[in-house]
Amino acid sequence: MRNFPRKLLYEWDSFLSMKYICLWAGLFLCIGVLASPYIIVPFSYSAVILFLLFLDILWWAWKNKKNAVIIASVLFLCLAGVMRMNMAEEQYRQLPRYLCDTQGVFTGIVMEEPVRTEYGYIRCKVALETVQYAPAEPTSVEGNVWVYDLSPKDHYTIGSRVQMKGKMKALHILRNRGKIDLESRYKSDGIIGKIYTEKRENIHFIEQTNDYYIGQKALAIRNFIEEKYKPYMNQERLPLLMTLLFGGHYQDISSQIIDDFSVTGIIHILSVSGSHMALLFSFLYLLGRWLRLPEKVTAFSVVTLVLCYAGISGFVPPVLRASLMGILTVGGLFFKREGYALNALGVAAMAMILGNPYLVYDVSFQLSFGASAGILIFYTPLLKIFHKIQKLPSWIAEAVAVACSAQILTVPLVLYNFHVFPTWFVPANIIVTPILEQVIIGGLASVFLLFLFLPLGIGMVSAIDVMLQIAVTFNGWMAHAPYASLHIGGLSLWGLCLYYEMIILYLLRNVIRKYKMPMMISSFIVAMTLFGAGYSWWNKADMSVLIPDLGREQGAVIVSKKHKIIYDKGDDFSVLTLPYEWQSFLAYRGIFTADILLLNIENMTKERAFPVNIPVKEIWVVGGDPYTIFPQLKSSQIPVRILRGETIELTDGTTVSTNGSSFHVTQNGKQIYLSGAKSFYQKSTDMPLLWIGGSNGYHRGVTFQDVNHLKPQCAVYQGYTPAGAGDIEELKMAGVDVAVIDDTGMTDVTFRDGLWQRE
Structure with missing residues (x-):
């Protein structure tokens, strides 16, 4: 037991500093960038500390103190990330x-x-x-x-x-x-x-x-290629082919095709990514081997052609990122050195983050890095498992191993940004992706054949068109199959911690197996995470009100144990992307159906898109004729009720009252007031009240009489306009806890222990 710390440090030192040193360096640099908003250090002080840490690394390296070198290097990289992000922020602040x-x-x-x-x-x-x-x-x-x-x-x-x-x-x-x-x-x-x-x-x-000369020439080449394809391709599938080859053209592709690719989890293939570069790199490398070219000539030719392809694709940041990550990662696989591949991935990440630290927040960078790392780490173990399944062909085992390993590290990112999990991603990667990969290779080859030997080029383009139709058809079938995607929503903090804890435990399994202390520590951490998740579920609030940031629009989601009520109060100046904001907000919170949609249209005069596109059982409207504002309701099967002054009781005792403008929602000793243009006072009560509202156009949204009569315990102010300053001051002067969505962004208010509390 006396030698345990030294042995454990040796194991950790071997894992951390030798085989994957560049990968860890990239990760710690990312951590520094992410931590920069919470670490306020003047630039001059950061530079001095960074220099001292560098000298410290050299000193301990000279003394052959590996653990001290590791600690100093981690601090150096984290501080370097903080410093680089602060420099980028200062550069942006200097813009006019x-x-x-x-x-x-x-x-x-x-x-x-x-x-x-x-x-x-x-x-x-x-x-x-x-x-x-x-x-x-x-x-x-x-x-x-x-x-x-x-x-x-x-x-x-x-x-x-x-x-x-x-x-x-x-x-x-x-x-x-x-x-x-x-x-x-x-x-x-x-x-x-x-x-x-x-x-x-x-x-x-x-x-x-x-x-932007390179961009101009790249666009001219892409347009020239598209014109060459036009006489021999179906015009509806031509934009899809150009997107597969060079990215872009998304606006020209059928929205149904885009949705189908999203559902099956292969939407990434419609943008030039690391998989494109890996595919092209592999094809050209094997071609060089088949032609028996010298190793150096093959490598130089492959890299040159890949960079030319990246140039035609526009050399925009995603293409540059894919080029660098694809070349370095696949290069490591060719040399059959897993450590080299992961280190190359780390070098690529460091280079891109130092060039542009905001990439850490970019979802395409996160998914590219996570999928590449997942393949390099988990592909071989998964392949060994699938090879144990009898009668499973090797090519299927390899395809499934690649598809699954690419998902392991990215599942929380997918759920956070897209809120659904594609259950058919394995069949799609086995059936559709190989066809599309052949389309990409054939499409690039046909460009040269159309110049060198026209009949053969025409034949290849026609074959590509047929393959593309087959791929789209198969993908559409899978996208519309039962349970093609699971609507899960974003992972909770506890779920996120538990998921990555399991991955870390797998990566450190050799250390955990050898020593009792790591086993005890890891078991304790997992147990505490499970306890936290269980306590959070057990201590769930009686009622939660989820308030999104909708700009000038006002809205809320009231969630009780039996009902979900969505409230939306719009005006004529709402943003065009409002339906997307609602959809994203609801899906992230795991809300995919609702019982009632309350619409306040008193400030609306123009026709507009319907704000919410999830299934609802009923729509209740105040403030005007909903069929004028939302013509699509005329063909809808959802019951629509126009309220002018009534009280409706729901099955769980929840009561919804309105005067044709504002709403009162009450349930078991608590109430919510949804403010409209006309004040709505019910019989005075001691029930704690949550006030939700905002200005009415350029008119005040709350008065002294409102505050004095309603006596809100908590308030949420939305749709901020110049008139809002007086409203907020009125509420604060009355001692009300006010959340201003324009300042805080989306917020949650829950009812616990007889009080409305902001989360």
Whole structure:
């Protein structure tokens, strides 16, 4: 027992510092980036500490103290991540965000291919050059903006110099968990605002420049290839083929096909990713072996051609990431050195994070890194298990092992961002993915054959078209099969901890088996996690109210033991993506059906998309005619009730009362007030009340009389406008605990021990 600590440190030292040193280095650098918001250290102090830690590493290395070197290296890498992220944040703060909410004439260069959205307008990313405020002269500025051309007229592309007249609006990011981190993505791209041009004369093409030359040439090559394919391909499947080969074109693909690929869990193949690079690398390497080329010539040719392919795909960040990770990872597999492959993956991660630390928050980076690491770590053990199954062909065992190993580390990420688990991902990877991989290889080969030998090229394109149709058909069948996907929602904190604890225990299984102390420690950690999860479930609140961030819109989800009630109060200025926000919020919280949808449309005059697209049993409406605002309700089978002043009691004793504007929801000694344009006072009661509301357009949403009569214990303020400052002050002066969604983002309020409490 006396030698146990030294033996354990030796085992840990061997695992941590030798075989996977670069992988661990990449992970600790990521941890530093993630920890940066919570560690406030001045830049000069960070630089000094970093330098001292570097000297410390050299000193202990000279003294041959490996454990001290490991500890100092971990601190060095974490602090380096913190420092790099702070530098990126400072660089973003230096951009001219003061331009937001100003009216002027902006000039800039289009950075990426403009995209026509499903709403009919064109969106493009523009690098600003000048801004002019009449009657002053133009002033040079830096920074990138999203330009939304609502009435597209001129044709502009990558490298075009355009002039936009209008108001730059600040980025307003709805802060709901369980979706892609747009704030980090905007910072990564240097986006400082948005410009909307509603009239055709407010944006026009000036000239074509040589800026973003590689992007221009890449786009020209892709368009040229597409024109070559057109005479011989089904026009509905042509965008899908171009997406498979080079990414993009998502807006041209049928939404049904996109949904089907998402359901079966192979949506990643529609973007240029590490799997594309691995596939191309493997094909070219085997071709070189078949031609009996020297090893060095084959390696150089393969890397050159892969980089050329990345260039044609646009050299945008996802393609660069896929190129680097694919080349290094697959290179390790070719040399049959697992440690090399994982270390190469770590080097790739470090290089990309040092170049752009915001990638740590990017879901595509997380999934690429997690899937690659999962394949390298778990593929061989899983393959050994599947080989033990009698009569299972080797090619099926290998396909299943790859599909499962790629999912192991990414399941929590998939559930967090997409909220469903694809149960058919194994059959899809066995049947559909191999066909699409052949389509990718054949598609790239056919480009050359169309020039070298036209008849053979035409034949190959026709064959690709048939294979693509077969793949889409099979994938559609699986996507519409029973239980094609499990609607789970995001993992809880306890579930997340338990999941990764199991993975860590597997990775450290050799250490745990040898010594009793690690076994006891790991058992204790797992037991405490299970206890925490059990206590959290047992101590569940009697009623929870989940409030999303919907911008100017107001909404809430009331969850009791028997009922789920969704409330939405809209106006004519709500964001176009509101249905997506609702869908993402509900799916993340594991809500896929509801009993009642309460709609307040008193501030709405224009037709708009229905806010919620999950199944509901009934729709109750106040404030107007719902069939004018939501024409799709005319063909709906859901019962719709227009309320003007009534009280309805539900089966569990919950009572919903309204005056045609506001709602009172009461249940077993607690009540919720959903504020509308008209105040609604019921008989005075001592039941603790939760107030949910916001301003009514540009009018106050709460008065002194409201607060004095309702006596709210807790309040949630949504839809913040200039009129909201007085409302919030009114509530605070009355001693009410107020959560302002515009400041806090989504929030939860629960009823425990006779009190409404913010989580």
